[in-house]
Amino acid sequence: MTVLATESLEEPGARVSTRRRVPGEVGIWVLILGDLVVFTYIFAVFLAERSNEPVVFAAGSEHLNQNYGIIYTLILLLSSLYVVRALHRLRSADGHAAARNFLGAFACGLAFLALKVTEWMHEADAGHTLTSDHFFTFYFLMTGLHALHLVIGLFLLIYLAVLARRPAPGRSQWILFEGGACFWHMVDFLWMVIFPLLYLMP
C-alpha cells in the first residue's frame, strides 16, 4: 500500500529520521493486524459453511442488491481519499483544510451507514433476519461487525477533525492522526473483502 509508505511522522520542518518507524504506533498495528486475522477467520468460516450449503448461500447472494454493493464500495473509497488528503494537508500545516477533509470522510461514512441500515431494514422486511438462514446469519454478522468498526471510525474522524484545527500538533497528536487514518483505511479494506464474498460470489 503506497499510501502507507508516504504517510510518515515528519512534522513540517523536522529532520528526517533514518530509523525505521511505524505509522502511528505499534499498538495500533496490533489492533489492526489482529482485527484482520479475526476477520480472515470469520471469512474462512463463511467459506466453509458456504461449501456445506451451496444452494442456500447462492440464493442469499443473488437476493442481495449488487448495485448497493458497488455504491458502498465507491463511498468508502472516496472516504479513504479524503483521509489521505487530510493527512497531506496536516503535513503542510493546514489544519483547517485537514479538518474539512476529515469531515468529508465522516460524511461518506455516515452515508454508508444510512444506506446500510436501509438495506438491513429492507432485508428484514423480506423476511431475512440474523436467524432465518445461515447465509443471512453471516450477512448480518459480517456487515454488522463491519458497521461497528465504521461507527468507531466515525467517532474517531470527528475527534481528528477537532484535533486538526488546534495549532502545532505534537507527537502524540500525530500518533492519533496516523493511527486513526490507518484504522479508517482498514475499515475500507475490510469492506473490499466483504463485498465480493457476500454480493458477488456465484
Place this chain on the structure above:
Amino acid sequence: MDQHFTMQRVCTWAAPACTLVFFGAFAIAGYLVPPSPGASPQETADFYANNTDTIRLGLVLMCFAGGLWIIWSAQMTNQMLRIEGRSAPLAWTQLAMGTCACIEFIMPAYFWLTASYRERDPEMQQMLNDMGWLPFDGFVWTIIWQNAVIGAAVLMDKRATPLFPRWYGYMSIWVAFLYLPSGFNVFFKDGPLAWNGAISWWLLLASIFGWLMVTTYLLLQAVARQERETAAGTLAGDPISDLERRVALLERQAQAEERVHA
C-alpha cells in the same frame, strides 16, 4: 517496604494454572467440544447417563479454575495500583470484574453437575444442559469490562517507560470486542454464533486464553522490573513509593535540622 515479589509471581502463575486446569478438566469431562444446541432431549439425557463419572470428575476439577482466575486478577489490580495510585477506579473495577468472572466458571458447572447427579426426564436434562451452556459462552458481561479497564489503565500510564507496553493496552481493549459476540448465543441454535459455534465458542476460547498468556508474560515482566528498580533504588513514578520517598526526604531534612540546632 516489602513488595512481596515472590508472592506476586505466585499469584501471576495462577493464570497459566487456570488455563491448564480449565482445558484439562474440560477434556476429562468431554466438554471441550460442546454438544450441539440442536441435540434432542434424549441425546442430551444419554450423554449424562453414559458419561456420569467423567462428567462429575472433570467439572468438579474445572471449578478450581474459577478461583484461580480471581488470584491472577488480584495481582493485576496490584500492578494497576502502581499506575493509578491511591485514586484507582480502574484497578478496583478490574478486581470486581475478575471476581464475578469466577461465577461464570462455577455456576454453569453446577447446573451440569446437577444433571449428572440423578436420572431424570430427558426434557429436564436438556434444560439443565442449556442452563449451563448458555451462560458458559454467553457470560461475557464482566470479562469485557475487565479487559477494557486494563487496556484503559495501560494507555493512561504516564511514565516515560510505561509499566506495560502500549500495544498491550490496545490489544486488551480489542480482545474485549472479540468476547462480545458470544453474549448473543441465545439467538442461535446453530451456526457460528450458537454456543458451540466457531465464533461464540472457539474464538472466545482462543481470545480469552491467548490474551491471558500475553498478560501472564507481561505481569511477570512488570514484577521483574519492579524488583530491579527497587534494588537499584530507581523505583520512580510509583505514586505510593513516591510518597514514601518524600517522607524519607522530609525525615532526613528534619534530622539534619535537629543536628544543626543541637
